[in-house]
Amino acid sequence: xxxxxxxxxxxxxxxxxxxxxxxxxxxxxxxxxxxxxxxxxxxxxxxxxxxxxxxxxxxxxxxxxxxxxxxxxxxxxxxxxxxxxxxxxxxxxxxxxxxxxxxxxxxxxxxxxxxxxxxxxxxxxxxxxxxxxxxxxxxxxxxxxxxxxxxxxxxxxxxxxxxxxxxxxxxxxxxxxxxxxxxxxxxxxxxxxxxxxxxxxxxxxxxxxx
Numbered sequence: 001x002x003x004x005x006x007x008x009x010x011x012x013x014x015x016x017x018x019x020x021x022x023x024x025x026x027x028x029x030x031x032x033x034x035x036x037x038x039x040x041x042x043x044x045x046x047x048x049x050x051x052x053x054x055x056x057x058x059x060x061x062x063x064x065x066x067x068x069x070x071x072x073x074x075x076x077x078x079x080x081x082x083x084x085x086x087x088x089x090x091x092x093x094x095x096x097x098x099x100x101x102x103x104x105x106x107x108x109x110x111x112x113x114x115x116x117x118x119x120x121x122x123x124x125x126x127x128x129x130x131x132x133x134x135x136x137x138x139x140x141x142x143x144x145x146x147x148x149x150x151x152x153x154x155x156x157x158x159x160x161x162x163x164x165x166x167x168x169x170x171x172x173x174x175x176x177x178x179x180x181x182x183x184x185x186x187x188x189x190x191x192x193x194x195x196x197x198x199x200x201x202x203x204x205x206x207x208x209x210x
Contacts, residue, residue, distance in 0.1 A: 012051055014040055018077050020165065023070050030067070031167040034060060036074050040085055042157025045134040048090045049109065052163040059092035060162040062137075063113030071162055072147030075139045080160060083141040088150055090161035093135025095125075095151070102127035102151065106135070125151035137162065 016038035023029030037051070049059050062068045071091070080086045092109040099105035102125040106115040121144040125132065132151040136158050138144040152158065 012039075012043065012047060015043075015051070016040065016079055018074070018079055021074060022167075023067070028066055029070065033057075033165040033167070034071060034074055035163045035165070036077060036080060036089065036160060037163060038080050038086065038160045039157075040159060042159055043090070043161065044157060045090050045152070045154040048158075048161040049092070052161070055163065057163040057165040058109050059090055060164040061092045061108035061110055061112045062119070063108070063116075065116075065119070068119055068137075068147045072137065072140075074162065075137070075160075080139065081141070085159050086139050087142050088136040088138050088152075088158055088160075090152075090158050091135050091137050091149070092164070093149065095133040097133075099133070101130075102132075119147070119149050121145060121148035121150050124149060127151060129153065131155075 018036040018038070020033045020035045022031065022033050025031050035057070037048075039048070043051075045059075052058050060071055062071060075086075075089060093106055093115055094109060095104070095106050103117070103120075106125075108115065121138055127133075128151075131153045134152050134154040134156075136150050136152045138146075138148050138150055139160070140146065144150070
């Protein structure tokens with residue numbers, strides 16, 4: 001596997017979407033949903049993140065080893081097993097301009113947690129060609145350790161990416177909010193009616209001085 005990649009035009013026309021899979025809390029997860037998206041003709045990091053954002057998510061931010069293993073297992077989907085295509089997948093790690101190279105100041109697109117130094121592939125990050133400031137995860141079709149990370153140039157055409165979605169508001173939470181709203185509205189109406197009827201009470205007769 002070579003890190004050299006085409007930087008010709010990126011495309012979202014032929015993306016291959018996998019299923020959205022929840023990382024269940026009962027299995028140590030965070031209730032977030034994750035989706036692997038294949039890009040057979042390649043996609044750069046900026047277009048991958050834009051696609052994720054337009055669909056209500058962001059490129060995956062991986063803050064624990066357990067989350068790393070969960071995301072890597074999603075790459076085992078049969079849709080993405082063509083070893084001639086699917087080598088690595090964009091995730092949400094970024095390195096701001098002016099950072100100490102090669103490993104300084106890496107962070108996640110949503111500023112969630114720290115970027116671990118333990119998940120990089122052998123010899124990574126290496127800032128090859130002095131322009132690698134985005135992160136990809138190695139897929140199962142390369143020799144690098146499963147789920148390890150690679151720094152890439154944001155203009156590289158990588159053949160897939162992983163999108164993370166925050167959990168939706170639960171139905172129970174919506175019910176609680178609805179009941180609270182009804183209670184508050186009822187209280188306001190009761191106060192208005194009380195003021196209204198108090199204002200309509202006849203004044204006591206005034207005694208005229210003798």
